[in-house]
Amino acid sequence: MLSKKDIFGFEPNAQYSTAAAYFSMEFAVDQALKIYSGGLGFLAGSHLRSAYQLKQNLLGIGILWKYGYYDQTRDKDQLMKPAYTEKQYAYLQDTGIIFTVPVHDSPVHVRAYLLKPETFGTAPLFLLSTDVPENDYLSRTITHRLYDPHETTRIAQSIILGIGGAMLLDILNITPDVYHMNEGHSVSLNFYLYAKYKSLDEVKKRVVFTTHTPEMAGNEEHRYSLLKEMSFFYHLQEHEVKYLLGMDGDQFSYTLAALKFARKANGVSELHGKVARDMWGHNPGICEITSITNAQNLTYWQDPLMGKSIAGNDDHGIVQRKKELKADLFKVVADQCGKLFDPEVITIVWARRFAGYKRADLVMQDWNRFLTLLSNGAFPVQLIWAGKPYPEDFGAIGLFNQIISRALPLKNCAVLTGYELELSALLKKGSDVWLNNPRMYREASGTSGMTAAMNGSINLSLPDGWVPEFARDRENCFLIQPAPDHSPEQDQDRLENISLMDTLEQVVLPTYYNDHNKWLGMVKKAAADVVPAFESGRMAAEYYTKMYKA
Template identity: 55%
Template structure:
């Protein structure tokens, strides 16, 4: 009996459809509020996947990193602007595995151990979290697992090595003979070099094990580093550079991690139908890449959906549905009042923009026409309330600046709030309390974007550009979708077109429908709740990964 089967096995018999052993590698997982090891959408997606794999009785485990200080705690300065607090996290629900081994980083042995998350704690598959925060290591080695997405390039690459090399070594220690190594983004790529050594350079054997999910068309999400810098750090696990170049096909000195994954994996996927098309357009100019299909992201219904809303929907009790929605709004507004001192009204149309702050997501788009925004915000006959929340990467000073500009703008409006601490608990409250979920990334920059799915599961209506998952969901009766801007125009012109379309839809469609035709509004709410399930429940996604990637 393997070490895994003896000490860490699944608490269920595997469904025959899911018997193939899968190890899923990801830098971040948003599993439950107490476990703060995630930054944004990638983590939210991965957390839902772990829950759905558990619900479906899959032969599946998750491998991540135990971030001592998490991503960061978002707090406020004295003037209400955001600040980043790096505070040690205590995770007493994790168990010691008593497994220790070393990986070599920059020519030095670094000790690694793994903590175990038992399935019954948060209803996930068995999960293992790697850490270098051990007394056997010097401080520099300990700090590898301190901060998610460390700003220092050497530290960040060492983190990828911890996930990839450390995760692959952990599987050996567990005697977990994985039949699939699933890289959720390219961070775990060093595992492939561990496997190459394990199989004596037989790259066909390696290729048969690897599948790769790419989550972003963004340049920043497809990282590149100098190949000699990576080699010095030990990223290639001792493989000579000539051999690295031969197997990855990378001839110059710029090592493209995503491209290497696409050449070493047997199959890859984008995370929406549109993103699958965008990914093929991006990567098909390169030779020897694997086939890229698509599996649309989803979120776990059990965790996210308010069951009382769905009970009212199924009973066709519109009054109960409206009462429940107003109650959920009032619970959100308690948080708004606590953070900002502003008292909001559950009867007023409430718009929420909440997700990771990044430039292409354009958090401030609705505010850019100051005259129209002011007119909408100050209409006493048809009032609205608008709430922002989200964590910028703390070193992304442009995104932090936009967050802070919104904070200062909110001081002029009693019906506008900007919240800090956008984690799972607040995210759920915002989804449950939103009437309109605002999503306005530049097309086609949003690979999937899952936050609107969970808003729809809680009676929210999406107002979105036609990007990511939206083309697969929107049908004219369950959401509002902006007309496509001219994608050949300069970016500032695209932004202006989208801003004008957004304000037109708000002024001429959404606000009048909410106040003048409440029956029509309620029908759209119910359509949204019906149409988001079951396709955008992560159980469908977890099934499709077996059907389209693992069993391919």
């Protein structure tokens, strides 16, 4: 049996002695471990890195996805194509622990692997796999693909994460003071805890919940009857679940159930905390919803030479290092797109998880004005897009491919594929401007702009998610004026496109080309304002003070 020393390899800091188990469907801790899709994973990865640096008594529980999310490749026409390649991870420790989790009233065998802290500098992370010889083929596929498109498989994945993760902790003889659900995927763990403690109050003492989804449609729901059939409720019957949680109807909401099981919950920015309270506050029996703003790990994300130049107020060093970082990024542009970008030209990047509400094409909406922007000889620009749509979100994939097709003949526009940690870092380090233009109130946090600011890139953003807590317009960022609340989407797109283009043409480009000192001042101000307020050491510590201590 693994000892605590085997798992942690260090003695936790007394300040963080409360034992926490952090359940997440995805973790982005290193390019080499492809078990993540986007922002939720990036956030979880930074959390584990800072927990390790602070020597917190925290461990992660996740899934070992055999094929990851997917590999983003291109077809013969340069359009996006998802590919699925089996992954091998020799650096994971096979714990030798195999146990069974009931799924569909049948025992599914689960093997536990450990990512040791010293491997990538993270808190210990246990990863569960059903891809073992003891299982039939269907059971083996449960942990094949992150966010599998089939409803029953998705439910089974949640069972393995929640119930399976809680069972593993018992097998290891680890009794956390706190079970932390990072999003609602692991909500089934509460039914296991209820079977163990026989009391909703006893479960509440031990559970906290972080919600990341500020739109109702994005909060997962399934039919009670299907969940009961799948053994999601562990030993409870459907009517017992409804009575226990005071939840009626035919659909079981993961988020609402999590809010009723937890003693405390949080949104992931101050604005999102308010949105979450507005969304869920009318439901009786839910816990308090506070906010802890997401953050990212400086040690992992910041280029050391750029960080040194910013900290030393070395303007020459900042300019020189930015050109070098741009040249590194532009090698990828040349390799993928056959276009040679110029390090002297302002480079605007839109890159993040790809979804319709994030509006990757907003800058293109007035096509003639967009072409005018691209052909301005006095203020030349370069634009790069990157991001991964969900592989079955054909609307988002269509938009991604439409941007590829429209950018193809334009020598100063590029769309890159393979958006994972490594490319994300290159884009943040190699950009001058980090563009973020989601529909207002739809971005819970949006942490990519934080790591861009750590690397000498200035945010050009709508004031959504974390941005209102950071933004000082024309001091540390450039703000896009949002359309009036409750405007029709067509009007939002039109008005916010106008504001975006006005800001680019009248403020951003003239500042970059004509007011060098002002630009460098904004770069340094942004970097100073983003750390420590939006560095994940602050966040990891805040979870202990706000959420973990009873």
